Amino acid sequence: MSAVVLGRPRRLSRLRTLPAGIVIGGPLAAFFTVIGLIGIFYQYLPAANVLWSNQDLFNVLSPPGTPGHLLGTDALGRDLLARSIAGAGISLELGLAVTAVTVVTGGVIGIIAGYFGGVADRIIGGLIDVTWGFPLILLAVIMAGIIGPGFLSVLVAVGALNWAGFARIVRGYSLSLREREFVEAARVMQIPTWKILLRHFVPNLQAPILVMASYYIGVTIIIEAGVSFLGLGIQPPTPSLGDMIADGQNTLGASIWPVLVPGAMIAIAVVGFSMLGDGLRDLLDPRLSKPQI
Amino acid sequence: MMTDLAPSAPALTQQPPDQPVLAVSGLITTLKAGRRSVRLVDDVSFSLRAGEILGLVGESGSGKSLLLLSVLGLLSPPVAIEAGSVRLKGRELVGLAERELRSLRGAEISMVFQEPLTSLDPAFTVGHQLAEAVRAHRDCSNNEARELSVMMLERVGIGSPAARYKAYPHELSGGMRQRVMIAMALLLSPSVLLADEPVTALDVTTQAQILDLVLGLQAEMRMGVVLVSHDLGVVLDIADRVAVMYAGQIVEVAPALELAAAPRHPYTRGLLASKLSLLDTTSKVEVMPGHIPSLADIGAGCRFAPRCPRALERCSLEPPELEPDGAERTLRCFNPLGQQT
Amino acid sequence: MSGSNVTKYVLRKCAYTLVVLWLASLAVFYGLRITPGNPANFTVSPIMSPAVRAQINRQLGLDAPLLVQYWHFFHGILTGHLGLSFISRQPISQIISQSTPHTLELAGAALLLVLVIGIPLGMVSALRRNGVVDRVVGLLGPLGMGIPNFVLALLLITIFGLDLHWLPVAGSGGLKYLVLPAVVLALEPLVVTVRIMRASALEQLNLDYVRTLRAKGLGRHRIVWQHILRNSLGPIISLTAVQLRTLLGYTLIVEVIFRWPGLGEALVNAVLTRDYSTCQVLALMLTSAVIVLSFLADIGLAFTDPRVRAKVAT
Numbered sequence: 001m002s003a004v005v006l007g008r009p010r011r012l013s014r015l016r017t018l019p020a021g022i023v024i025g026g027p028l029a030a031f032f033t034v035i036g037l038i039g040i041f042y043q044y045l046p047a048a049n050v051l052w053s054n055q056d057l058f059n060v061l062s063p064p065g066t067p068g069h070l071l072g073t074d075a076l077g078r079d080l081l082a083r084s085i086a087g088a089g090i091s092l093e094l095g096l097a098v099t100a101v102t103v104v105t106g107g108v109i110g111i112i113a114g115y116f117g118g119v120a121d122r123i124i125g126g127l128i129d130v131t132w133g134f135p136l137i138l139l140a141v142i143m144a145g146i147i148g149p150g151f152l153s154v155l156v157a158v159g160a161l162n163w164a165g166f167a168r169i170v171r172g173y174s175l176s177l178r179e180r181e182f183v184e185a186a187r188v189m190q191i192p193t194w195k196i197l198l199r200h201f202v203p204n205l206q207a208p209i210l211v212m213a214s215y216y217i218g219v220t221i222i223i224e225a226g227v228s229f230l231g232l233g234i235q236p237p238t239p240s241l242g243d244m245i246a247d248g249q250n251t252l253g254a255s256i257w258p259v260l261v262p263g264a265m266i267a268i269a270v271v272g273f274s275m276l277g278d279g280l281r282d283l284l285d286p287r288l289s290k291p292q293i
Numbered sequence: 294m295m296t297d298l299a300p301s302a303p304a305l306t307q308q309p310p311d312q313p314v315l316a317v318s319g320l321i322t323t324l325k326a327g328r329r330s331v332r333l334v335d336d337v338s339f340s341l342r343a344g345e346i347l348g349l350v351g352e353s354g355s356g357k358s359l360l361l362l363s364v365l366g367l368l369s370p371p372v373a374i375e376a377g378s379v380r381l382k383g384r385e386l387v388g389l390a391e392r393e394l395r396s397l398r399g400a401e402i403s404m405v406f407q408e409p410l411t412s413l414d415p416a417f418t419v420g421h422q423l424a425e426a427v428r429a430h431r432d433c434s435n436n437e438a439r440e441l442s443v444m445m446l447e448r449v450g451i452g453s454p455a456a457r458y459k460a461y462p463h464e465l466s467g468g469m470r471q472r473v474m475i476a477m478a479l480l481l482s483p484s485v486l487l488a489d490e491p492v493t494a495l496d497v498t499t500q501a502q503i504l505d506l507v508l509g510l511q512a513e514m515r516m517g518v519v520l521v522s523h524d525l526g527v528v529l530d531i532a533d534r535v536a537v538m539y540a541g542q543i544v545e546v547a548p549a550l551e552l553a554a555a556p557r558h559p560y561t562r563g564l565l566a567s568k569l570s571l572l573d574t575t576s577k578v579e580v581m582p583g584h585i586p587s588l589a590d591i592g593a594g595c596r597f598a599p600r601c602p603r604a605l606e607r608c609s610l611e612p613p614e615l616e617p618d619g620a621e622r623t624l625r626c627f628n629p630l631g632q633q634t
Numbered sequence: 635m636s637g638s639n640v641t642k643y644v645l646r647k648c649a650y651t652l653v654v655l656w657l658a659s660l661a662v663f664y665g666l667r668i669t670p671g672n673p674a675n676f677t678v679s680p681i682m683s684p685a686v687r688a689q690i691n692r693q694l695g696l697d698a699p700l701l702v703q704y705w706h707f708f709h710g711i712l713t714g715h716l717g718l719s720f721i722s723r724q725p726i727s728q729i730i731s732q733s734t735p736h737t738l739e740l741a742g743a744a745l746l747l748v749l750v751i752g753i754p755l756g757m758v759s760a761l762r763r764n765g766v767v768d769r770v771v772g773l774l775g776p777l778g779m780g781i782p783n784f785v786l787a788l789l790l791i792t793i794f795g796l797d798l799h800w801l802p803v804a805g806s807g808g809l810k811y812l813v814l815p816a817v818v819l820a821l822e823p824l825v826v827t828v829r830i831m832r833a834s835a836l837e838q839l840n841l842d843y844v845r846t847l848r849a850k851g852l853g854r855h856r857i858v859w860q861h862i863l864r865n866s867l868g869p870i871i872s873l874t875a876v877q878l879r880t881l882l883g884y885t886l887i888v889e890v891i892f893r894w895p896g897l898g899e900a901l902v903n904a905v906l907t908r909d910y911s912t913c914q915v916l917a918l919m920l921t922s923a924v925i926v927l928s929f930l931a932d933i934g935l936a937f938t939d940p941r942v943r944a945k946v947a948t
Contacts (some may be wrong), residue, residue, distance in 0.1 A: 130654055133876060133931075135883020142917045145905040146665040185844055223784055226887055229784050230902050242784075249788060249891070253796050256789075263785035271780030367848055399851035406849075411842040416864045426850045477850065 021279025028272025029214070032265070039089020041111040042082075052082040052239055061255040073258040074247060080261045087241040088265055090234055094154060094224050095217040097276060101159045102216055103209055106166030109199055112175020113167065115193075124171060128164045136161055136223050144232035154224045155235055162216055165291055169208045177201055211277055215291050218273030226267050241266050311597040312383065313340035314517040315364070315485045316601075320377030320387075322363045323358075325370075333372065334360050335541040338615060338623075341485065341517040346508075348549065349447050349521040350564065356541040357521045361487045362518075365404055366394045382484060400430040403478035405488040409470035420458030426477050431566030447478040450506060468499035472506065479510060486511070486518045492527060504531055525564050529553055534621075537561050540596040543615055557618060557629040559603045571582040595627070603628045644933055655922055663707050664700070666910055711918070721909040728910060729900055730919065737896030740889070741881050743816035748823045748877070753870065756831025757863065760839065771828055778825045778945040783884060787818040787891045810882045817890040819884055822878040830873050834866040841865075875931030879924050 017023075042048040056069070056077035062082075064072045071081040113121040140157035147153050177183065177200070186196045227233035228242030236243060241262040248258030274290075281288050319357060322334035334356050350448035351357050362368055364379050379386040381402055386394065397472050398404075403512060405461055406412040414422060424435065431438075439458065446454035449472040462470055470624065471491060478486055488507065492500040508531050511518050522528050529549050536546040545558040556562045594609040595601070605628050618624035710716055716726040759768040778786075794814065839846070839862065847857045886898035893899070897916060904913035 007678060016752055133879050133928055135879055138881040138884055138920055138924065141886055141902060142662070142665075142903055142921070145913045145917060147908075149905075225782055226784060230887065230890055231906055232902070245785060245788065256792050258787065259788045259792075263782065263788070266785065267781045270782065271776065274780060275776065362845075365849060367845060395851045395853060397851070398849055404849040406842065406846060408842060412846045412863070414843045414847070414861050417860070425852065429851050429853070429856075474846075477846075594636075 006042070015074060019279040019282035021275040021277070021282060023279070025272050025275025025277070025279055028268050029217075029274075029276045032269040032272055035085055035265070036088040036092025036269075039085045039087065040093055041089070042086050042091055043093075051235065052078060052086040054078065061251060061258070063255065063257055071261050072255070074244070074258040075251045080244075080257060083239045083240065083244060084262050086239040087262060088269070090238060090240050091221045091224055091266075091269065092217075094151060095220040097157050098158045098162075098220045099213050099216040101155065102163045102166055103213055105159075106163035107202075107205065107209070108171050110167035110170025110204045111174050111197055112206065113195065114171040115178055115201070121171070122166065124128065124167050128168050131161050131164045134161060136219070137226055140223055140227045141230065141232055143228065149227075149232040149235055151234060154220070154227055158216075158220050158223055162219070162291055166208070166212055166216075169212065170205060173205055173208060174201060176200035177204055208288060211280045211284060211288050212291070214273050214280055218270045218277065219291055221266065221269045221273070307591060313380075314343045314382055315341040315519070316378075316380040317364065318378045318380075320360070320363060321375045322359060322368065323375045324372050330375075330476070332375075333541050334363055337538075337541075337543050337613070338409070339536050339543060339546060341519060343484065343517055344512070344515045345534065346511060346518045346520055346532045348528030348535040349519055349524050349538060350528050350535060351523065351538035353523055354540075355538040356539050357523075358489050358595070359433065361404060361489050361519065361521060364487060365398055365402065366391075367404075396430065399426055399478075399483070400481045402485040402487070403481075403483040403485050404487040404489065405471075405474050405478050405491050407589060408494050409467065409474050410430065410462060413470060415462055418459050418461055420460075422439060423473070423477050424575070426480055427542075430481055441480065442476070445480050446473070448510070449476045449479075450502075451476075467495050468502065471495060471499075471503055473512070475503070479516075482514055482516075484516060486516050487519060488520045490522055491520070493522065493524065500527070505565075507531070542625065543623070544597065544617075544625045545623070547618075551622070554632050557622070557624050557631055558597075558626050559601050559628075559630065560570060560597050562630055563600075566630065595625075603630070640936065643936055647929055647932055651925060654925050658921045659708060659711065659918055660704070662914055662921065663704050666914050666917075669824050692913050707914070711915075717911050719904075719909050719912045721907050721912075726912050726915050730897070730915070733895060733897045733900045736894060737885055737898060738813055738887070739812065740819065740894055741878075741885060743812050744819040744823070744881060745874070745878070747816055747820040749870075749874070751820075752824045752827030753827045753831050753863075753867075756828040757835050757858065757866070759828060759832040760835035763836070767819060768832075771825075771832075773780060775825045775829065778821050783818055783822065784811065784887050784891055785813070786821065787888065790814055790818060791891075800911055811892075811894075815888050815894050819881060819888045820893075822884075823881060826877065827870065827873065830869055834869050835862060838865045872931060872935045875934050877926060879927050879931075882920065882924060882927070 024228060039042055042051065054077075056073060056079070058077070059066055059069060059073050060077045061075055062069060064070065069079045069081070071079075071084070073079055074083070084215070108237045109120070109124060113124045136158060139161060140154055143153040143157040144150075147156065182200065183196060186200065224240070225242035225245070228240040229246045231243075231246065233242055234240035244262040245259050248256075248262070252259060294422065307546050316388050317340070318338045320334055320337045321332055323330045323332050337360060339347065349357050349360070359368075360370070363374055363573050364386070366374075366389070368374065374387055377387060383399065386397070413419070417425075420439065422441055423445065424438035427433065427438040427441055428435075439541050443454045443458055451469055457465070459468070462473075471494075475491070486507075491507070492503050495503060504527065507518065507520075509517070520528060520532055529552075531626060532549045534546060535549050536550045536551075537544050537560065539560050545552070545556070545561050547557070552561065553565065556565055592609065594607075594611055595604070598604045598608040613627050615623055615624045615625040618629075635641065645687060714727060715728070718725055719729065755767070755771065759765075759771055798893040844857065847861055847946070886897060886902055888894065889896045890902050897920060901913065901916040901920060903909070904916055
């Protein structure tokens with residue numbers, strides 16, 4: 001039995017104009033994604049490392065437009081553009097990883113809670129009560145204290161806080177999906193539960209997945225940047241946007257570019273994904289709410 | 294001095310006894326939407342004498358509430374008065390500066406609204422809102438304002454007024470809230486009271502009580518009252534004269550008893566006929582076919598013509614004017630009922 | 635809503651909060667114990683003999699079973715014996731007593747800015763919808779929320795501190811030092827507050843009682859700043875409670891950038907220097923602050939939001 005998909009996103013042709021969020025956020029997010037993909041590519045190509053770690057000591061703290069350095073250099077003469085691209089790659093990687101974990105675990109738990117109710121439901125409710133509203137930065141720093149700085153602590157912190165929220169959203173969807181006739185029909189036809197859940201519930205979760213994923217990527221990027229800025233995130237020599245800004249702080253008087261370039265990159269990512277999330281929400285399901293940080 | 298504020302003083306300005314206390318002439322209120330403008334109140338004229346109750350009747354959407362708001366100058370863009378005159382004891386209100394209007398509102402001319410729960414600020418006590426009205430117009434201490442307010446609460450029939458003074462609107466019953474609204478409107482002995490469906494939101498028993506209250510106070514204070522209602526029965530109960538409104542226009546004005554006994558405008562007859570008497574078990578309910586047209590697409594000619602059983606060809610082509618119809622009546626119709634007087 | 639229902643709700647929430655606080659202490663304690671690497675390793679040189687290491691372990695109480703250690707920890711929290719910093723040997727309670735006032739000062743100043751500027755600004759935006767103020771705020775909003783606050787902080791430092799030399803950029807000491815950090819901290823909550831206030835005021839402006847107030851002859855000033863303001867504040871109260879938690883999170887970054895000697899900076903330093911004992915206590919303290927704030931927010935909501943009141947009453 002083929003999947004019954006409900007509540008398709010409105011056909012674009014029926015809308016006069018796309019929501020502002022998509023118009024503005026979409027290109028920004030896309031831009032960052034492209035840059036990030038290049039950055040990820042850099043990472044896995046050992047030869048590319050030299051691009052962002054090479055120290056051009058004749059051109060320390062130079063402004064944009066210096067020959068060979070499109071956006072200038074930092075205190076060690078490293079090319080800001082290349083470093084930002086690499087940093088964006090790390091951010092994107094982390095963003096996608098965390099979002100994937102959040103969406104998958106939150107989604108699974110949410111479906112279980114929504115469909116089966118009972119204990120699972122109660123536990124989720126309790127967990128959400130506790131975790132909702134907890135400042136992410138604080139948790140990320142504490143996690144850095146517990147499991148040590150790096151990729152993992154940010155993953156755990158952001159993932160832990162957001163998955164409960166996502167689980168609740170998915171639970172809501174599951175509750176209403178459970179009541180639909182086709183679910184009844186499938187049960188009557190003795191189709192195994194897991195099949196029902198997989199082939200009918202999951203496809204109908206497009207809306208929350210798309211919207212929240214967009215938000216979560218943005219949230220992760222900014223938390224990672226903040227934590228790295230504090231020195232508790234991605235550790236050098238792996239470049240990280242937050243780390244670059246922290247370095248730039250020391251030479252702020254001489255040149256703002258080491259701060260401005262990665263800062264702008266982060267801003268593009270965060271504003272882009274945040275607005276994209278808003279736009280998708282307007283388009284697909286205005287009831288969804290933005291996650292708190 | 295307390296007696297300066299006491300609500301029993303007669304009108305402060307000397308005026309010839311038969312000059313109307315409120316005279317509206319050719320009032321036009323429009324709604325502007327882009328290029329188009331729609332007349333929500335179209336060429337309305339009526340007068341109110343001191344001590345008189347003028348009833349204003351019409352279906353919902355006829356513009357009666359908007360008329361009252363126009364008189365007080367309480368319109369907000371895009372709705373505004375386009376033309377006409379409103380004279381309160383001889384003083385022109387249309388075009389008057391907001392500051393002047395404010396000094397008159399609540400003091401010389403007051404308004405009571407339909408839904409007392411939402412019309413009172415839920416965040417402040419009833420007493421605070423009363424005293425506030427006093428202090429907005431008179432230079433007096435908090436205590437004086439409070440004493441006056443408590444006195445007024447008692448006058449409108451609220452028991453243990455001192456205690457009720459400290460109550461919040463949601464703590465009072467609907468009837469009591471409306472009494473509070475009336476008290477608030479009458480605190481400073483206005484010459485004119487505009488009442489917009491004051492009893493529509495109340496149950497029947499309370500309705501009668503409130504109407505009696507209004508009647509009594511009005512007589513005591515020699516106030517002119519404009520009583521708006523879609524319920525003809527309520528209006529005929531206490532009004533001296535009645536004006537009938539349809540689609541933004543006044544179509545007939547006459548003394549109440551005469552209107553009920555011998556209506557001239559077909560719409561008035563329709564309104565009367567659709568009110569059943571409790572004792573009349575034989576007549577069927579007569580319902581007027583159709584409904585008030587949207588003011589945006591009114592054709593030329595009389596606005597009631599599409600629904601009028603007496604419509605002539607002339608009626609669809611040219612609009613009738615509001616004209617005197619005998620000594621005490623005015624009428625807007627080419628083919629009225631009954632004989633010319 | 636009956637009084638006894640309220641009391642029951644508050645008590646229930648209280649009990650719940652205490653349980654959560656206790657769980658948090660467990661989590662923080664055990665969390666730090668499962669870290670790779672014995673804390674003692676960081677205060678002694680790795681080449682020290684096992685005997686000396688064992689002795690240090692004993693001194694620091696690290697050889698007792700975990701449960702006993704937890705009991706010491708918990709007991710210490712309750713009685714105020716918080717131990718010494720692993721690194722500096724300073725009593726942790728002293729660290730706390732020195733840092734807390736600074737954090738409170740910063741958070742308080744930020745909160746003040748948010749309310750004193752945000753509420754009137756929101757009201758004005760609502761009154762003159764699509765006017766200049768409204769448009770400007772509407773545009774700056776998403777921008778203010780997108781730019782990471784540490785980037786913004788550094789920009790402001792550059793402009794006001796380094797180029798114009800108007801304000802100092804590090805440390806604390808007087809009002810001058812408070813300005814930049816408070817402004818940076820306040821920015822995002824300010825934008826949200828303006829938006830909520832605007833929406834709330836707009837809702838009020840369309841209500842019937844405003845018409846009555848005008849009909850009474852009241853002046854605009856009084857109508858807006860007494861009546862409409864009072865009725866618009868409901869959502870702001872619950873919003874502020876939520877924002878206090880967010881503020882708590884952001885003080886970490888802001889304090890570090892501006893070298894503001896508060897709890898946030900202390901925690902970050904503790905983590906950076908692997909000062910486990912201090913880290914543990916501070917983490918617990920900040921976590922508890924968040925939990926208590928959540929509790930207060932819930933209670934506050936019960937009193938101001940009519941829908942929650944209805945649920946509580948049943």
